[in-house]
Amino acid sequence: MNLTLKIWRQKNKQDKGRMETYPVSNISGDMSFLEMLDVLNEQLINDGKEPVAFDHDCREGICGMCSLFINGEAHGPGREITTCQLHMRSFKDGDTIHIEPWRAAAFPVVKDLVTDRSALDRIMNAGGFVSVNTSGNTIDANTIPVPKADADKAFDAATCIGCGACVATCKNASAMLFTSAKVSQLALLPQGKVEAHDRVLNMVHQMDLEGFGNCTNTGACEVECPKGISLENIARMNREYLSASVTGE
Amino acid sequence: MALSALFLLIFLLQHFSINLISVFSADAFNEVSHFMGTNPLVQFVMQPILMFAVVFHFVMGFVLEIQNKKARPQKYAYYKGSANASWMSRNMAISGLFILGFLAIHMWDFWFPEMQYKYIAMNPEDPTRYFGELQHKFGDVWRVLVYCITFVFLGLHLMHGFQSAFQSMGANGSRFTPTIKTIGKWYAIVIPAGFIFIALFHALNGANH
Numbered sequence: 001m002n003l004t005l006k007i008w009r010q011k012n013k014q015d016k017g018r019m020e021t022y023p024v025s026n027i028s029g030d031m032s033f034l035e036m037l038d039v040l041n042e043q044l045i046n047d048g049k050e051p052v053a054f055d056h057d058c059r060e061g062i063c064g065m066c067s068l069f070i071n072g073e074a075h076g077p078g079r080e081i082t083t084c085q086l087h088m089r090s091f092k093d094g095d096t097i098h099i100e101p102w103r104a105a106a107f108p109v110v111k112d113l114v115t116d117r118s119a120l121d122r123i124m125n126a127g128g129f130v131s132v133n134t135s136g137n138t139i140d141a142n143t144i145p146v147p148k149a150d151a152d153k154a155f156d157a158a159t160c161i162g163c164g165a166c167v168a169t170c171k172n173a174s175a176m177l178f179t180s181a182k183v184s185q186l187a188l189l190p191q192g193k194v195e196a197h198d199r200v201l202n203m204v205h206q207m208d209l210e211g212f213g214n215c216t217n218t219g220a221c222e223v224e225c226p227k228g229i230s231l232e233n234i235a236r237m238n239r240e241y242l243s244a245s246v247t248g249e
Numbered sequence: 250m251a252l253s254a255l256f257l258l259i260f261l262l263q264h265f266s267i268n269l270i271s272v273f274s275a276d277a278f279n280e281v282s283h284f285m286g287t288n289p290l291v292q293f294v295m296q297p298i299l300m301f302a303v304v305f306h307f308v309m310g311f312v313l314e315i316q317n318k319k320a321r322p323q324k325y326a327y328y329k330g331s332a333n334a335s336w337m338s339r340n341m342a343i344s345g346l347f348i349l350g351f352l353a354i355h356m357w358d359f360w361f362p363e364m365q366y367k368y369i370a371m372n373p374e375d376p377t378r379y380f381g382e383l384q385h386k387f388g389d390v391w392r393v394l395v396y397c398i399t400f401v402f403l404g405l406h407l408m409h410g411f412q413s414a415f416q417s418m419g420a421n422g423s424r425f426t427p428t429i430k431t432i433g434k435w436y437a438i439v440i441p442a443g444f445i446f447i448a449l450f451h452a453l454n455g456a457n458h
Contacts, residue, residue, distance in 0.1 A: 006326075019326055072329025098327040105320050171330060171339055172317035213320030214313045216341060217413040223333035235421030242419060 001027050001093035005040065007052055008100045010109050017109065019098075029089035033076060034059060034066060036088050037099075053112040059084040061226060064161030067168065068113055069100040074165035074224040082163060082226040102164050104173035105211040117164050119210040120178060124162075126206035127199035128182040130191050141191065150188045157184035159227040166221035166229070172213030177221040179207050180237035181229045187240055197244035204241055250313065251417035253306040254410055258436070260299055265440050268447050275380040282379035286367070307349050314342050337409040344406040351399035358392070387451035396448045400441040407437035 002025045010017030024040050031039070034056050041051035057065035066083040070076030076086045091097060099113065107115040132138060146154075158181075166177035183200050186192030192199070215234060222231045267285065271278040285291050330339050337344070366372050387393055411433030415421070420429065 008326075069325060069327075072325065072327045073332050077332075100325055100327070103321050103323055103325050105322055169333060171321075171334070173320040174317075211320060213317040215417070216313070216317070216338065217409070217416045218334035218338035220330070220333040231416065232421050232423075235416050235419045238417060239419030 001029065001088070001091070001095075003027055003036075003091065003094070004096040006096060006098045007113070008109075009052070009112055010101075012111060013108055019100075027088050029087065031088045032059065032084055033068070033070065033086040033088065034084050053110075053114045055114050056084060061085045062161060064163040067102050067115065067117075067163060067165070069098075069102060069168055071098050074102070074169040075163075075226055079223070080226055080228050082161075082165075085226075102168035104164075104167050104213075106173065106175070107164060107167065115164075117162075119212070120162050120164060120175065122210065123175065123179055123203050123206045124182060127195070127202040128186070130186060131195060132191075144190050146189060153232075154185050154188040157181040157188070157229065157233050160185075160225075160229050161227060163226060165224050165226060167212060169220045169224040170213065170215075171218060171220065172216060174215045174221075175207050175210070175212040176215035176234050176237070177225060177229055177231070179203050180233035183237045183240060184233040187236065196240060197247070200237060200240040200244050204237070250306065250309045251414040253302045253309070254414040255418070256298075256302045257306060258407075258411065258414065260302070261440060265443055269443060271380060271383055272447055272450055278383070279377050279379045283374070283376040286363070286379070287374060303352065307345065310342065310345050335409065337405045338413070341406060341409060344402045347399060347402035348406060351395065354395065359386070384451050384455040387448055388455045390452070393448050393452045397445045400444045403444075404437050404441035407441070408434065411436050 002023065005022045005024060006019050007022060008017060009020045022040055022044075024036065024043070027036050027039065034054070037052060037054060044051045055065050055067055057063040059066070061082045061084060064082075066075075068075065068083045070083065070086070075081060075083045077090050078086055101107075101109050101113045102115045102117070104115075106119040107117055110116050160178060160181035162178060164175075164178070167173050167175050170177075183203055186199065187196050217231070217234075219231060222229065267278070267281050270281055367374075387396075412426075412430045415426075415429050415433075420426075
């Protein structure tokens with residue numbers, strides 16, 4: 001199929017950036033979206049032009065590296081997939097496809113479609129962990145009984161790959177779904193309960209410092225999340241936050 | 250935001266219940282209105298709390314809206330909001346502004362004259378005046394039209410706002426969230442439609458008298 005791509009081009013952080021139009025031809029429906037961009041980049045390199053910069057790594061939907069806002073949706077059309085799992089058969093011959101980077105004050109554009117998502121790492125550093133002495137005689141986690149329902153919910157929350165689609169798709173650029181998944185995956189387990197109060201307060205504080213917006217419960221994040229992280233996690237984080245604010249030191 | 254929303258949901262139900270009485274009995278409506286208009290607990294405790302809740306709700310709404318706009322300084326060239334969220338949830342500020350505009354009219358049209366009547370002009374209390382005043386107000390076709398349009402926007406606001414308030418307060422679980430959402434949808438339809446019915450009822454009945 002032949003397509004017209006409208007792609008955001010931006011030399012660096014300082015550059016204002018603009019949308020540029022590129023035609024691509026002979027695209028197979030079996031190609032992934034990123035393979036299609038590889039074809040475009042080969043074409044650009046052969047023409048002596050600067051290829052389009054975009055993030056990617058595993059290309060099997062588990063690393064959280066690929067991003068891209070495609071035709072107005074994070075990771076493009078289709079549900080519970082990342083951009084690398086999006087196939088060109090989702091588009092029709094002659095289509096025009098808009099490709100933009102994640103847009104948020106907390107995700108500055110580094111180059112073209114690449115954004116700096118380290119704000120999410122800093123939220124994790126603020127409390128997304130369990131302090132365990134790893135001197136060599138750490139107790140096996142499996143020796144602590146965990147109710148199956150809690151273990152399942154914690155696991156579901158832990159499937160968040162931190163791609164930032166929730167932020168990108170939210171009309172408020174809120175990181176509540178990401179932060180709540182990372183709070184929940186530990187809050188539900190006995191090992192995480194010890195630091196639960198400090199964790200939620202510190203992570204939410206860091207989230208606010210990074211300049212993310214507020215959650216207005218539109219639910220767009222849950223729909224666009226490639227891992228189907230549930231809004232239940234946001235409610236859980238709100239409960240944890242309320243409880244920590246009232247009872248915390 | 251959610252806490253003030255929950256309070257306003259309860260207030261709205263109470264306001265609706267009292268207005269609805271006017272459809273069934275003028276005397277009962279006068280009696281309840283007289284109680285609400287003269288009871289010191291309602292006038293000097295509940296009324297200021299309500300005022301605070303309303304002001305808090307819309308000021309917080311504006312603050313959050315400004316913060317949210319700042320969180321995405323560069324807009325998308327192509328953003329398909331309808332793909333993943335309802336119009337109501339994405340436009341709470343617009344429906345909220347309509348309601349705020351109506352509240353301003355409601356204060357100027359009803360509350361200020363009421364305060365003037367009772368506490369400035371110090372008129373003697375007439376427990377039978379309320380029903381007649383209500384019918385007189387709804388005799389104006391423009392007032393009824395503005396009233397009806399506003400309640401459509403209130404319905405849209407509530408359609409998202411009801412369940413959103415519970416979610417923000419942390420109340421989300423597979424056992425009760427579907428029930429909250431269903432009650433929310435009914436609340437968002439029945440209460441505004443009921444207010445519109447009451448307005449039209451008195452507009453038509455008043456015209457017949």
